[in-house]
Amino acid sequence: MKFRNTAAAAAALIFGATTAAHAATLDDVKRKGEVACVVSTSLAGFAAPDASGRYTGFDVDFCRAVAAAVLGDPNKVKFVPATTKNRFTVLNSGEGDILFRNTTETMSRDADLKLSFLPVNYYDGQGFLIRKSAGIKSATELGGASVCIQTGTTTELNLADFMRTNGIKYDPVPVETNEEALTNYEGGRCDVYTTDASGIAATRTGLDNPSAHVILPEIISKEPLAGAVRHGDDQWADIGKWVVNALINAEELGITQRNVKSKARKSGDNPKVNRLLGTEGGMGAMVGLDDKWAVRAISAVGNYGEIFERHIGKKTPLGLERGLNALWKDGGILYAAPIR
Amino acid sequence: MSEAAHAAMARRNPLARLWNDKESRQVIIQIISFVLIFAFFFMMVRNAVINLEAIGKDISLKFLWQPSSYDINQSLIEYSSRSSHFRAMIVGILNTLLVAVFGIALATILGFLLGISRLSKNWIINKMAYVYIEYVRNVPVLLHILLVHGMIINLLPLPRASLTIGDGAFLNNRGFFVPKPDFEPLFLAVAALFLGGVAFAFWFRKYARMVQDQSGKHYPVFWICLAAVAGVPLLAYFVLGAPITWEIPELQGFNYKGGMVLRPEFIALWLALSIYTAAFIGEIVRAGISAVDWGQNEAASALGITRGRTLHLVVIPQALRIIVPPLTSQYLNLTKNSSLAIAIGYMDIVATIGGISLNQTGREMECMALVLALYLVFSLLISAFMNWYNRRIKLVER
Numbered sequence: 001m002k003f004r005n006t007a008a009a010a011a012a013l014i015f016g017a018t019t020a021a022h023a024a025t026l027d028d029v030k031r032k033g034e035v036a037c038v039v040s041t042s043l044a045g046f047a048a049p050d051a052s053g054r055y056t057g058f059d060v061d062f063c064r065a066v067a068a069a070v071l072g073d074p075n076k077v078k079f080v081p082a083t084t085k086n087r088f089t090v091l092n093s094g095e096g097d098i099l100f101r102n103t104t105e106t107m108s109r110d111a112d113l114k115l116s117f118l119p120v121n122y123y124d125g126q127g128f129l130i131r132k133s134a135g136i137k138s139a140t141e142l143g144g145a146s147v148c149i150q151t152g153t154t155t156e157l158n159l160a161d162f163m164r165t166n167g168i169k170y171d172p173v174p175v176e177t178n179e180e181a182l183t184n185y186e187g188g189r190c191d192v193y194t195t196d197a198s199g200i201a202a203t204r205t206g207l208d209n210p211s212a213h214v215i216l217p218e219i220i221s222k223e224p225l226a227g228a229v230r231h232g233d234d235q236w237a238d239i240g241k242w243v244v245n246a247l248i249n250a251e252e253l254g255i256t257q258r259n260v261k262s263k264a265r266k267s268g269d270n271p272k273v274n275r276l277l278g279t280e281g282g283m284g285a286m287v288g289l290d291d292k293w294a295v296r297a298i299s300a301v302g303n304y305g306e307i308f309e310r311h312i313g314k315k316t317p318l319g320l321e322r323g324l325n326a327l328w329k330d331g332g333i334l335y336a337a338p339i340r
Numbered sequence: 341m342s343e344a345a346h347a348a349m350a351r352r353n354p355l356a357r358l359w360n361d362k363e364s365r366q367v368i369i370q371i372i373s374f375v376l377i378f379a380f381f382f383m384m385v386r387n388a389v390i391n392l393e394a395i396g397k398d399i400s401l402k403f404l405w406q407p408s409s410y411d412i413n414q415s416l417i418e419y420s421s422r423s424s425h426f427r428a429m430i431v432g433i434l435n436t437l438l439v440a441v442f443g444i445a446l447a448t449i450l451g452f453l454l455g456i457s458r459l460s461k462n463w464i465i466n467k468m469a470y471v472y473i474e475y476v477r478n479v480p481v482l483l484h485i486l487l488v489h490g491m492i493i494n495l496l497p498l499p500r501a502s503l504t505i506g507d508g509a510f511l512n513n514r515g516f517f518v519p520k521p522d523f524e525p526l527f528l529a530v531a532a533l534f535l536g537g538v539a540f541a542f543w544f545r546k547y548a549r550m551v552q553d554q555s556g557k558h559y560p561v562f563w564i565c566l567a568a569v570a571g572v573p574l575l576a577y578f579v580l581g582a583p584i585t586w587e588i589p590e591l592q593g594f595n596y597k598g599g600m601v602l603r604p605e606f607i608a609l610w611l612a613l614s615i616y617t618a619a620f621i622g623e624i625v626r627a628g629i630s631a632v633d634w635g636q637n638e639a640a641s642a643l644g645i646t647r648g649r650t651l652h653l654v655v656i657p658q659a660l661r662i663i664v665p666p667l668t669s670q671y672l673n674l675t676k677n678s679s680l681a682i683a684i685g686y687m688d689i690v691a692t693i694g695g696i697s698l699n700q701t702g703r704e705m706e707c708m709a710l711v712l713a714l715y716l717v718f719s720l721l722i723s724a725f726m727n728w729y730n731r732r733i734k735l736v737e738r
Contacts, residue, residue, distance in 0.1 A: 085699050092395060092702075113702035114395045134594075145594040146514060151691070152699030160411045160421035171514075171595070172411045174685040174696070187493040188513055189604065191594050231395050 025097055025229070025236035026070065026288050034076045037063035038096035041081040041177050044202040045312040046102050055079045058311040059100040062121060062227060065297040066098060066243050069289060074300035083176050085152035088113050091230060098229050098240055102196060104154040105226045116237040118227035119244045121304075123324040123333060125219035126155050127197040129204060132214050134191060139218040146171040148181045148190035155195050158221040182206055196223050198312065198320060205317040238287045246294040248336035249276055250303035252327055257302035264295045276339050283339055294339075304334070388705060403701045404429070410696050412687045414603055425697045432692030433714060439609050439688065440675040440718070446614035447674060448667075451621025458626040469622065476619040481677050484616050489608035489684040496604075499595045508588040514595050516602040519586035526583035534573040541565035605686040609678065617674045621667060628663035629655065660733050668726035672719050679715070689714055 029035050039047035039059055047057040055077075064074035080096045091099045092114065102124075103109075105117040128139050136142065139162070149156050151174040163170050173190045175181045182203055185193045193203065197219060204210045227244060229237050250256075253273050255263060260277070267279035275281040278291030285291070301307055308325065312318045326332025358364045392399065404426040411421050416434040419427055457469035476484070493513050497503060502512040508519040541564075548559040577583070589599030632655050640650040681688040682695060689711055698707035 085695060088699070088702060089704055109702075114397055143593055144597060151685075151696050156696065157409045157421075157700065160409055163411070164421055170411075172413050174413075174687070174691065176682070176685075184493065187490075188498045189493045 025233045026239065029070055029097055033071065034078045035063065035067045035070060036078045036080050036095065036097045037066070038080045038082050038087055038090050038099040038101050039063065040101050041083060041179070043102065043178050043199060044205050045316060045318045046198070046202060047079075047081075047100075056311070058122070058307060059102060061301040061307045061311070062100045062244065062247075063098070065247060065301045066240060068296040068300035069243050069246075069293040070239065072296055083152070084150045085176060087152075088115065091115070091228065094230075097236070098227060100227045102199065102225045103228060104196075104223045105228075106154060109228075114231040115228040116231055116234075118229070118237070118240045119248070119336060120224040120226045121244055122198060122225040124196040124198050124223040124225050126158050126194060126221040126223060127200050127219055128216040129185070129193045129200045129213055130191060130216060132212055136216065139216045139220065140166055140168065142170060142192060143168050144170065145192050146173050146190040148173045148175055148184050148193045150175055150178065150181060150195060153195070154221070154223065159194055162220045178203060196225070198225075198318075201318045201320055202312075235288055239289065242287060242339070243293075243297050245336040246276060246297055246339065247301070247307065248304045248327075248334055249339055250294070250298050251305040252329070252336070255298060255303060257299055257306055260295055260298045264292070272338070272340075281340070392705065397702075399705055400703075401706055403697075403703050403706070406701070408697060409700065412692065414606065414687055425693065425701065428697055429689070429693035429710065432687060432689040432694075435686065435692075436675075436678055436681075436688040436714075436718075439606060439613070439678050439681070439686070442610050443613040443617065443674050443678065444671050446610065447617035447621055447670070450614060450618035451670075452625050454618055454622025455625025455629065458622060459629060473619045473622050476616055477623075481612065481616045482680050482683060484612040485608060485680055485683060488612045488615075489604065492604040492608055499591065502591070502596070508586060508599070510589060510591075510596055512596075513604060514601075515604050516607060517589040517596040517599050518602075519588045520598065520600045522585045522587055524583040524585065526580045527577075529580060530573050530577045530583070533576050534569065537568040537570075537572055540568045544568070603686075605681070605684050608684055609681050609686050613674050613677055616677070617670050620670050620673075624663055624666045624670065625659075628659035628661075631662050632658045657733065658735070661730075661735060664726060664730045664733065668723060668730075671722050671726065675718055675722060676715060 037060075039055065039057075042048045043057070045057055047055060047059045050056045060077075060079070063077045063079070067077045068074040080090055082090045082096070082099075082101060087099060087101050087103065088109070090096050099115075100121075102122070104124075105120065109115050110117055128142070130136055142163075147159065147170050149159055149172055156172075156174075159172070162168075173184060175184055178195070178199065181190075181193050181195070184190050185203075186207065193200070195203070197215070200215055204213055204215075207213060227240055229240050249272075250260070253270070253276065255273065255276070263273060264277040264279065267274050271280065275283055276294050278284055278293070278295060282291060284293040287293075302310070305322075305327075308320075308322065309315065312320045314321065322330070322332060324333050326334060328335040358368065389399070405424050407422050408425045408428040409421050410428070412419055412428060412431050414435060415431045416438065417427075417431060419431050454469050454473060457465045458473070460466045460469075496511060496513040499512045499514055502510040502517075504510055510517040544559075544564060545561055548561045551557055551559065587598050589596040589601070591597075636654050636658070637650055640654045641647075645653070678688060679690045682690050685691065694707050694711035698704055701707075
């Protein structure tokens with residue numbers, strides 16, 4: 001099987017065959033029978049293999065929701081772990097169909113790297129993790145510190161900007177993955193680890209004594225984390241976009257993993273629910289799916305709030321507040337476009 | 341088919357005649373292979389261009405002049421996050437060259453020591469060198485790099501508990517901090533004497549050879565040259581009152597400030613590459629020396645030539661002839677292996693232009709092509725130099 005893939009790839013290379021960029025990704029995915037989803041190599045709470053080797057996490061559930069909507073089975077996902085450095089190459093080369101990898105949406109990534117971003121699924125900002133014993137109260141006191149940072153990220157650029165504008169000299173220690181950052185931070189190679197605040201919360205859970213470390217008060221950037229697909233396949237981008245929107249709208253409409261099946265059985269008196277659950281409106285056909293697409297996605301992973309609480313919320317080791325990521329009517333800025 | 345039928349067919353068909361002719365058949369096969377290879381590369385390039393076009397990307401090097409927006413922790417030239425990607429690439433090139441040059445120097449010294457130890461009659465030295473070589477060269481170099489880096493990070497103390505060496509050098513898991521020389525004007529005189537000494541040494545070697553050719557008289561060339569190159573400038577340095585002030589590194593906040601620093605990533609890469617390559621060089625040196633027939637030694641001692649001069653004038657020149665070509669490929673290996681720097685975050689070519697720049701600009705094709713071209717140029721330069729050296733030491737056969 002492996003050999004056949006390699007041979008096919010070699011043949012494609014030699015005979016100049018078209019890549020996925022040409023073809024309709026939806027057809028490709030249906031033919032393969034699985035969604036190739038680019039995720040983090042390992043980030044607790046967002047995407048990491050559990051004890052039995054099964055990928056779980058916040059980002060992972062979005063992959064599963066897409067697979068459920070498109071193929072009817074949340075397990076028909078092929079996870080493609082990627083580092084911060086190679087994630088876009090993996091997506092653009094066709095090795096991945098969709099990316100949910102705590103990735104910040106920026107203009108240059110959208111326009112120059114040729115990605116189409118899906119709706120933001122986590123509003124984040126860059127923070128700093130440091131040992132309590134260092135006695136530092138603010139990021140402006142970091143002069144001379146060694147700072148571990150994942151290469152190829154927006155945080156790398158934000159850090160350079162922040163340090164320059166504040167006139168702070170520092171020693172950047174570039175690392176490839178979150179685990180490598182953890183090893184270097186624990187070994188004392190760096191005094192500080194900087195990444196998205198959610199990533200810091202996740203990383204702190206992996207430290208020997210989490211309470212010996214503090215997160216500095218400064219949040220030095222906006223990091224809207226969003227899924228992404230390649231430029232040039234609008235239908236596939238629409239599918240990704242509306243699956244994310246469906247999960248957020250489901251929370252707004254009180255549709256949960258538990259009650260979605262019964263609500264979808266017959267048309268109710270709320271047309272918003274009916275359209276989302278496919279009992280009226282024929283919304284699925286607009287993106288090349290059937291009417292039960294959202295029902296499958298929600299029954300596979302639950303609504304946005306359920307995904308959040310299951311993997312990164314207050315009851316998990318990460319213990320993140322909803323904060324900005326609460327629904328707009330609950331004081332957050334999560335505001336999904338309506339399904340109509 | 342009979343011989344006659346063959347000939348008849350060949351007469352009818354000129355193509356068949358060409359094919360049946362041994363020489364023209366060779367030409368035809370070469371043309372066909374050339375066309376196939378060319379077509380293959382053409383397809384590859386065309387495929388890349390078409391696929392890039394399909395997702396709306398062009399091929400352009402304009403990004404090289406945009407600000408890089410990232411910081412680099414080790415730079416031999418002025419660099420900040422406002423510098424261009426091009427400058428970041430230069431920083432990467434210099435860092436690669438730095439580790440390659442230091443690595444080649446240390447690997448050569450270690451390798452020659454190992455090679456000589458392997459030939460030693462002392463059982464312990466011999467076996468220790470043997471064990472070292474067999475262990476080191478049978479473990480992948482990446483593991484050596486990770487091991488040395490891990491040892492530096494985890495076994496050396498944190499900055500506050502640094503090991504102090506002498507008065508001004510400090511060793512901790514952030515690097516090796518040494519005083520930085522600050523040259524006073526008088527130091528120019530010392531430098532001038534040193535350059536003069538080097539020139540004198542070159543001249544004196546020639547002169548001594550001439551005298552020897554004419555009269556058979558030996559001068560102690562090595563000691564006289566050493567005195568000229570090192571002795572006189574050192575004397576002058578102290579007579580002039582040591583015209584260098586040293587900037588001593590000081591513990592300030594998180595880490596030492598001032599002085600010069602060898603970063604852990606550099607040290608790890610440098611040591612690992614040297615340790616690994618030295619094992620191979622050791623075997624090459626051993627083979628080279630063993631290949632010189634023992635009779636040559638006996639002949640030299642029969643002529644009354646001392647042991648040291650036999651080694652210097654008879655054995656080593658012949659051994660070098662055998663050692664240099666494989667040594668060249670070890671130097672090339674070391675330089676190319678330095679690209680494994682990425683595993684520990686040493687900012688070489690692959691980490692700068694082939695890593696962060698590539699990722700932040702999304703110019704995979706352009707960046708990888710640049711990295712490829714740069715390694716090719718380095719390797720060809722090293723080969724060219726070693727080939728020149730090889731020609732120089734070749735035995736002149738009469």
